[in-house]
Amino acid sequence: MSHIVRGVIARSAKAPVELVDIVIPDPGPGEVVVTVQACGVCHTDLTYRDGGINDEFPFLLGHEAAGIVESIGEGVSHVAPGDFVILNWRAVCGECRACKRGRPHLCFDTHNAKQKMTLTDGTELTPALGIGAFANKTLVAEGQCTKVDPTADPAIAGLLGCGVMAGIGAAVNTGAVTLDDTVAVIGCGGIGDAAIAGAHLVGAKTIIAVDTDNTKLNWARGFGATHTINASELDPVETIRDLTDGVGADVVIDAVGRPETWKEAFYARALAGTLVLVGVPIPDMRLEMPLVDFFSRGGSLKSSWYGDCLPERDFPTLISLYLQGRLPLQKFVTERITLDAVEEAFHKMHAGEVLRSVVVL
Missing domain, CATH: 3.90.180.10 (Medium-chain alcohol dehydrogenases, catalytic domain)
Structure with a gap:
């Protein structure tokens, strides 16, 4: 019935x-x-x-x-x-x-x-x-x-x-962030803050949050960001490099999904670092860049679908970590x-x- x-x-x-x-x-x-x-x-x-x-x-x-x-x-x-x-x-x-x-x-x-x-x-x-x-x-x-x-x-x-799993998974599953990594997250809404929480959970040493809204940057600190950058005031690429001894971040997560933020993530990586796109672009967006930059900088350029999660594996574990007070x-x-x-x-x-x-x- x-x-x-x-x-x-x-x-x-x-x-x-x-x-x-x-x-x-x-x-x-x-x-x-x-x-x-x-x-x-x-x-x-x-x-x-x-x-x-x-x-x-x-x-x-x-x-x-x-x-x-x-x-x-x-x-x-x-x-x-x-x-x-x-x-x-x-x-x-x-x-x-x-x-x-x-x-x-x-x-x-x-x-x-x-x-x-x-x-x-x-x-x-x-x-x-x-x-x-x-x-x-x-x-x-x-x-x-x-x-x-x-x-x-x-x-x-x-x-x-949806969103929280997408962000945590972008860091932990797709980006494979691990102990002692440096991580930058561009965009500090729900998905970006979840990526920050995921990076913090697995022991990233430096977590840099990037946004144009100071309220969102304050939220990011509450999830484990060690540094924040207001992109309306500072150049994100240069500042991320300054905060990582001139090297760039091991993993950069674009939680916005626009050509300009993707380029920032690309150039803010360490040599042979990882870029993870988890923000969803719209169909008419286009990207134009020198092909030689893709070759010379190496590393991994990844898209993260639903945080590359397996619900049967990830949901119970993350709920357990939450109930333990660790997430x-x-x-x-x-x-x-x-x-x-x-x-x-x-x-x-x-x-x-x-x-x-x-x-x-």
Whole structure:
């Protein structure tokens, strides 16, 4: 029997979101219905609302979520009703070339629930990142659910579902930051600060935060930045070199995703250092640079998709570190809001007033 719940949708590009009744079907084979306890307001949701990802309106927004498994479909064995889970948007297939070569974080065929959630008039909804969790309940694929310690605060745990995991993973997984490394992070919003937290967690000796907003630079210090650079006042490349004995940083993470910040990251690296792009560029951005610079500087130029994470490996470990007091995930939660406050949260996020607003249901 289907369920009618309240959910936040984007009906058309750049129009204010709406809180409406939506229909959640019973789970089919391989599917799970999750009662959502909390869901972070991510910039990706705003991009969906504004039509920046595709035009498959109406969208059911929300994807950084945690909650309780309510019911399961035929063949589901990975989770059971009552399990506390974090939702993820990369349920790996296990069958593609990447999965079979032991690289499931690069899976070519991640999947979502096959059934559609709908409006009460039958209009099919497109769930943001295959999740759609600005709702009392949502329908996902079994592989999108990762069990974690149920004592964790859902408002904090759910943030691993996207931005926080992307940032931590960019440092720890993609950038392979290790003890005694020097690291620079360009852009100190939620993803950038998560990258700083990840670098601090694994023992980086110098962590340099770069932004044009002093409020964000103050946030960065709280996550472990040892130095900060206001890029509106100082040249980031020169200052990073000055702070690293003229060498440059071993790993530079671009959490902005613009040609100008990528170039800064490229030239702020130490010789043969690593650049990690985790900020998402838009399709019309272009990069023009001397090809000889790529050859002569060497090193690694990487893109980080979802922090190159494996949810089954990374989510439980990071929740454990948070519960031990070794990873300050709670600092990402700026405010807790209700479902009817999502549009206002978008404005606060766009203005740089919050790291994360979290909808608590």
